[in-house]
Amino acid sequence: MKRNKQIKSLIVYVFLTVYSIATVFPFFWMVLSSFKSSGAVFEIPPQWVPDLLFKPGMWDSYFKVLTKHNFLRYIWNSSFISVTSSLGQLLTCSLAAFAFARMQFKGKQMIFALLVATMMVPTEVTIIPEFLLFSKLGWLNTYAPLIVPSLLVGAxxxxxxxxxxxSVPASLEEAAIIDGCSPLKVYWHVFMPVAKPSLATLFIIAFMNNWNEILRPVLYIQSPQLRTLTLGLSQFQSEYTTDWNLLLSASVITILPLIIVYVFNQRFVMEGMMTSGIKG
Known part of the structure; x- marks a missing residue:
């Protein structure tokens, strides 16, 4: 029995190791290739050691992307949109969730079912009426169409x-009500502090979704100064050619903020995973 258990564990670890390598390898290869010259990116056979590594010009593609191609501005634009949308979503989603979880009102179950049903509606289905609405509001070529839909729609x-x-114990809510707290104070002082792991998880998901958004920036942004990183990546591709070394360097720059956000929030995510099954 013990030997069978060890064999099963070995198989699981081998599978997880292979899966991890397959997942990480594309990013690893992208970073390596960003330190190659244009002609070396598609060398056959592939060279594991980049030809510019630790040589003059090693960082040239990164400097060129950040300065000549205005990626510093694009980073700021994407950061502002993603952070604003994500923080707004935390507020609106937590308020709605508190109402559905702890308050009683007529039609609650039906309204919640309709809200959840919107998750099955693709963005492409509603994008045309959404575009017409924002056009009437005069929001074209502004950040508003990139922030407001994400901020208000968080099913x-x-x-x-x-x-x-x-899953929060009812005794906490009852104690706060006995102390004279209004529903809004119960939400803010009781539920929000204990929900930090879930809020951190939602922030990461919302940040990633807004950071990687491409459809709305393509539709609503015309000014080069308002471009996001996803739009900025497209400038390295044309009908006939692609600047692969610049595109790879820009892709590394685009992915790094996502990694940083996750690293700073992973403690809360792990806490949420460890306590998600615990009920009072």
Missing amino acids: FGTFMLKEFFE
Whole structure:
């Protein structure tokens, strides 16, 4: 029995190791290739050691991307949009989740079911009426169409936080009400502090979704100064050629903020995973 258990564990670890390598390898190869010259990117056979590594010009593609191609501005634009949308989504989703989880009102179940049902509607289905609406509001070529839809439509976040709020012991809420707290104070002083792991998880998901958004920037942004990183990546590709070394360097720059956000929030994510099954 012990030997069979060890064999099963070995198989699982081998599978996880192979899966991890397959997942990480594309990013690893992208970083290596960003330190290659244009002609060396598609060398056959591939060279594992970049030809510019630790040589003059090693960082030239990164400097060129950040300065000549205005990626510093694009980083700021994407950061502003992603952070604003994500923080707004935390507020709106947590308020809605608290109402659905802890308050009683007529039609609650039907409204929640309709909200969850919107998760099955693709963005492409609503993008035309959305474009016409924002055009009437005069929001074209502004950040508003990139922030407002994400800020106000958070069905997944509402569903996730509702499940967590329902697991909070009722004694905490009752004690706060006895102390004279209004529903809004109960939400802010009781539920929000204990929901930090779930809020951190939702922030990461919302940040990644907004950071990687491409459809809305393509539709709504015309000014070069308002471009996001996803739009900035497209300038390295034309009908006939692609600047692969610059595109790879720009892709590394684009991915790094996502890694940084996850690293700073992974403690809360792990806490949420460890306590998600614990109910009071």
